[in-house]
Every structure is written in C-alpha cells, then in structure tokens.
Amino acid sequence: MSINSNVAQVVSLLGEASRASILTSLMDGRFHTATELAYMAGIKPQTASFHLSKLVEGNLVKVEKQGRHRYFQLANAEVAALLESLLVISPPPEIRSLKQSTQLKLLQDARTCYDHLAGKLGVGITEFMVSAGYLEKEQKEFAVTRTGTRFLADFGVDLDVLKKKRRSFSHACIDWSERNHHLGGSLGNELMVRFLELGWIVQAPSIRAVTITDAGKKGFKQFFDYPNE
Amino acid sequence: MSINSNVAQVVSLLGEASRASILTSLMDGRFHTATELAYMAGIKPQTASFHLSKLVEGNLVKVEKQGRHRYFQLANAEVAALLESLLVISPPPEIRSLKQSTQLKLLQDARTCYDHLAGKLGVGITEFMVSAGYLEKEQKEFAVTRTGTRFLADFGVDLDVLKKKRRSFSHACIDWSERNHHLGGSLGNELMVRFLELGWIVQAPSIRAVTITDAGKKGFKQFFDYPNE
DNA sequence: TCCACACTTCGATTATAGTTGAAGTGTGCA
DNA sequence: TGCACACTTCAACTATAATCGAAGTGTGGA
Numbered sequence: 001m002s003i004n005s006n007v008a009q010v011v012s013l014l015g016e017a018s019r020a021s022i023l024t025s026l027m028d029g030r031f032h033t034a035t036e037l038a039y040m041a042g043i044k045p046q047t048a049s050f051h052l053s054k055l056v057e058g059n060l061v062k063v064e065k066q067g068r069h070r071y072f073q074l075a076n077a078e079v080a081a082l083l084e085s086l087l088v089i090s091p092p093p094e095i096r097s098l099k100q101s102t103q104l105k106l107l108q109d110a111r112t113c114y115d116h117l118a119g120k121l122g123v124g125i126t127e128f129m130v131s132a133g134y135l136e137k138e139q140k141e142f143a144v145t146r147t148g149t150r151f152l153a154d155f156g157v158d159l160d161v162l163k164k165k166r167r168s169f170s171h172a173c174i175d176w177s178e179r180n181h182h183l184g185g186s187l188g189n190e191l192m193v194r195f196l197e198l199g200w201i202v203q204a205p206s207i208r209a210v211t212i213t214d215a216g217k218k219g220f221k222q223f224f225d226y227p228n229e
Numbered sequence: 230m231s232i233n234s235n236v237a238q239v240v241s242l243l244g245e246a247s248r249a250s251i252l253t254s255l256m257d258g259r260f261h262t263a264t265e266l267a268y269m270a271g272i273k274p275q276t277a278s279f280h281l282s283k284l285v286e287g288n289l290v291k292v293e294k295q296g297r298h299r300y301f302q303l304a305n306a307e308v309a310a311l312l313e314s315l316l317v318i319s320p321p322p323e324i325r326s327l328k329q330s331t332q333l334k335l336l337q338d339a340r341t342c343y344d345h346l347a348g349k350l351g352v353g354i355t356e357f358m359v360s361a362g363y364l365e366k367e368q369k370e371f372a373v374t375r376t377g378t379r380f381l382a383d384f385g386v387d388l389d390v391l392k393k394k395r396r397s398f399s400h401a402c403i404d405w406s407e408r409n410h411h412l413g414g415s416l417g418n419e420l421m422v423r424f425l426e427l428g429w430i431v432q433a434p435s436i437r438a439v440t441i442t443d444a445g446k447k448g449f450k451q452f453f454d455y456p457n458e
Numbered sequence: 459t460c461c462a463c464a465c466t467t468c469g470a471t472t473a474t475a476g477t478t479g480a481a482g483t484g485t486g487c488a
Numbered sequence: 489t490g491c492a493c494a495c496t497t498c499a500a501c502t503a504t505a506a507t508c509g510a511a512g513t514g515t516g517g518a
Contacts, residue, residue, distance in 0.1 A: 033494080033495090034494075034495065034496095035494065035495080045494080045495065045496090046495080046496070046497080048495095049495060049496055049497085050496090050497090053496085067494090068493065068494045068495070069494065069495090070494080070495070
C-alpha cells in the first residue's frame with residue numbers, strides 16, 4: 001500500500017454536518033457556550049458536548065472554563081482561513097424558511113470572517129480602497145500605497161504596529177458570498193476594530209452578521225463611498 | 230436552526246481514508262487508471278470505482294476514457310492547493326515497513342506538488358533564489374527581481390508568457406514535509422518543466438517522488454547551489 | 459467470434475459514527 | 489444546605505457509509 005499522510009484524520013472532523021455547523025457559527029470570532037452552539041447546530045447539548053470535545057482534541061477549537069460555563073472559540077486564524085476557503089467551494093445553504101432567507105441576506109450584506117469584515121461591505125470597502133489608489137491588488141495580497149498610508153494614518157490606523165505583528169499583514173481573503181476578495185490580515189482586522197470603535201457597525205446577537213448603524217451609513221459613504229451606486 | 234453553508238458536503242469527500250489516499254496519489258499530476266489507484270489505496274477495484282465516481286461527481290477529479298481504460302487526474306490546481314494545505318495540518322504517516330520508510334524519505338527529498346516541485350529540493354532551490362537576490366519573499370508570494378529576471382531568461386524561462394497566464398504566477402506554497410515555503414504558481418511549474426526538459430529530474434514510476442539524475446546533480450549544484458552544504 | 463481484461467453495478471455484510479434519554483458531576487445562588 | 493443550571497458521560501439505538509463477492513457491461517486482440 002502506498003504511503004500517504006493522514007489527511008482524512010483531520011478533514012473528517014470538518015466533514016460532519018453538526019461539527020461543520022458549530023465551526024461556521026464560531027466564525028464570528030466570539031466565544032460561545034456549548035448550549036448556544038448546540039442550539040445553533042440544531043442538536044442536543046450532549047451531542048454538542050461529544051463533538052466539541054473532538055474539535056478541542058483536534059486543535060480546531062479552544063475552550064475556556066468559567067464556573068459551570070464552557071466558552072468555545074476557534075483555535076486561531078489559520079483554522080478560520082481554512083474554513084473560509086472550504087466555504088468557498090461548498091454549495092450554498094438551502095433556504096427553507098423566511099427567517100433563513102433573511103439571515104442569509106444579512107450574512108451576504110456584512111459579516112465577520114473571523115477577525116475582519118466580509119460580505120458586500122468587506123468587498124465593497126476593499127474595492128473602493130483599490131480604486132482610490134490606497135491599495136494595490138497583487139496576486140494574493142494587497143500592498144498599501146503612499147496615499148493609502150496617509151489615508152489610513154488619518155483614519156487612526158497605525159501601520160507600523162500592524163506590520164510588526166507575527167501574522168499576515170494584508171492578504172486577499174476570498175469571500176464565499178461575493179466571489180471576490182476582501183482585505184484580511186492584521187490590516188483587515190484593525191479596520192474592523194476601528195469601525196467597531198467608531199460605532200459604525202455592530203455584531204448581530206447570534207449569527208455572525210454585522211449591521212451598519214446610522215453613523216456607519218454616513219461614515220462609510222463619506223470615507224469609503226459605500227454603498228457605491 | 231442557524232443557517233450555514235454545506236461545508237460538510239464537500240469536505241466529507243476528503244475525510245475518508247481511501248478517497249484521501251487516492252487524491253494524494255494523484256498529487257503527482259499524472260493520469261492514473263482506476264486499477265492503479267485501487268492498488269495504491271489498498272482497496273478492491275470495485276471499491277475504488279465507487280469512490281472515484283463520487284470524486285468525479287464532486288468535481289475533485291476528472292476522468293478521460295480510452296477504450297476500456299479510465300484515466301483519472303486531479304480536476305485542477307485549486308484542488309491540489311487545497312489538498313496540500315490540508316496535508317500541512319495532517320499528522321505524518323505511520324511507518325510500518327522499511328519500504329514505507331524509504332518511500333517517505335524519497336517524498337521528503339523531492340516530489341511534485343501537483344505541477345511544481347516540493348520537498349527539500351523545492352524548498353532548497355527557492356531559498357537559494359531568495360538568498361541570491363533573484364526572488365524577494367513577500368507575504369504569500371515571491372516577487373522576481375531584476376537580476377532574477379535575467380537569471381531566469383538565461384535559464385530559458387519566458388516570464389512574459391508566464392505572467393499572462395490566468396493563474397497564480399509565483400505564490401508561496403507551503404510544504405508539508407519541510408514546513409517552509411516552496412515556489413508555486415506558473416513560475417514554479419515552468420521551472421519544473423525546464424528541469425524535466427534538461428533531464429535533471431525524473432518522476433518515480435508509482436509515487437510522486439522525483440529523483441535527481443547525475444546531470445541534475447551537476448546542474449542544481451552549478452545553477453542553484455543545491456544541495457547547499 | 460470468442461476470450462480476456464478493465465471497470466461498473468448490485469446486494470449483502472460489516473464497520474463506523476451520530477444521536478438521544480437517562481444518569482452523573484461540578485458550579486453557584488438563595 | 490439544597491436546588492437549579494451547565495455540562496459530561498454512559499449505554500443503547502439509529503443512521504450512514506465502506507467493503508467485497510458475484511455478476512454484468514464494454515473494449516480489444518487473437
């Protein structure tokens with residue numbers, strides 16, 4: 001028999017509907033309790049417990065205990081990146097109710113991609129920054145131009161700090177709903193943090209959709225020409 | 230129940246040991262018959278047929294019929310890239326025989342990563358090109374410098390043609406055995422094609438290892454300072 | 459034209475894994 | 489101190505999928 005790595009061992013963790021659902025729910029970057037994740041995945045808490053222990057053991061999820069609560073989160077950005085790249089090649093969800101249709105639209109409009117923005121909003125502001133000459137699209141990443149450096153400094157983003165971080169700076173992250181790239185990396189993260197600080201976006205309570213506030217509507221229009229129509 | 234994409238649907242194709250073995254065998258970029266793939270995966274031909282039909286249906290593998298033979302190949306470079314990134318996070322294969330140990334060493338030394346070189350050879354020549362100033366390592370890709378352009382032209386590589394191709398040009402491809410990056414994309418592919426033309430490497434008959442010929446030993450030493458010791 | 463080969467399909471068996479009800483454990487508050 | 493809550497573990501059941509022997513189909517060469 002030929003010699004091959006144990007690809008199936010890790011991948012099978014992802015290839016089960018309930019675990020995949022749990023992991024996708026965790027793509028909002030937040031901590032969630034086991035009971036919440038059970039509810040989101042549509043399974044009983046004891047089933048969720050069974051799956052979560054496997055995901056923790058497989059280093060895809062990390063857990064923090066606080067009293068009787070167990071808080072689960074994706075292990076790291078690498079797991080999130082893998083998940084997003086798998087979402088790109090997966091068929092879209094079947095819509096079986098009006099509520100699901102609404103939720104899908106919210107996710108398509110704006111959502112977190114673990115620690116940065118995705119959806120129409122994420123792709124839209126990325127495209128604006130390219131067309132305005134702030135970013136230059138390369139193969140798998142965005143380069144910040146000189147005018148972009150100034151724009152970001154004015155916007156309250158410290159590029160020097162971001163570049164020193166031990167992680168990808170500004171990679172192009174493929175967006176499963178827009179089928180285009182949005183800005184990822186530490187720069188993408190910092191922009192999302194800034195938007196939250198400014199109160200331009202808020203995270204939805206239980207799904208990873210993000211909604212734009214009234215202040216955000218004005219701000220995105222003024223600074224990022226979004227939505228562009 | 231929350232709304233999530235059908236990640237499990239595609240991923241479960243990969244998360245089964247026999248199918249994963251088949252796909253990994255196909256990482257040599259070549260066509261293989263169903264009977265060969267059955268043998269490599271250690272299953273009966275009828276089981277291989279069952280799995281291959283699923284992989285074709287899932288667009289991970291393509292098939293060409295010639296008479297009574299069915300020739301299977303990975304569908305495209307995207308599937309190969311996904312597979313390699315999954316290999317990186319998978320545990321290494323257990324060694325149960327001397328033959329398997331030999332095969333693993335051969336794969337670690339030099340192998341194809343679908344359409345470009347990986348292993349010590351792939352990483353080694355990439356590192357040399359960076360240290361010689363021919364390439365510059367960026368976040369997720371390599372930029373060709375001016376001296377690199379001249380070196381590659383002298384070596385018989387037409388960069389203009391490569392850059393026009395509708396695919397990644399020179400992305401940094403992570404290497405599961407070296408835990409470092411080797412050169413991928415159309416440039417990586419073209420270099421491998423060139424080495425084959427020069428007769429510096431030959432592909433092993435049944436695994437995706439590549440061996441360096443005597444001419445290759447001289448050539449890699451002279452042009453790429455490999456092995457570097 | 460017949461036989462061998464490559465491969466597929468069928469049906470039955472086997473193996474594996476997900477699920478839940480019930481019971482148990484640890485935490486926290488009244 | 490006792491009860492409710494969050495969560496885990498256990499055992500049994502259910503569901504799903506992989507496997508192979510046998511049989512069938514299509515191709516090709518003698």
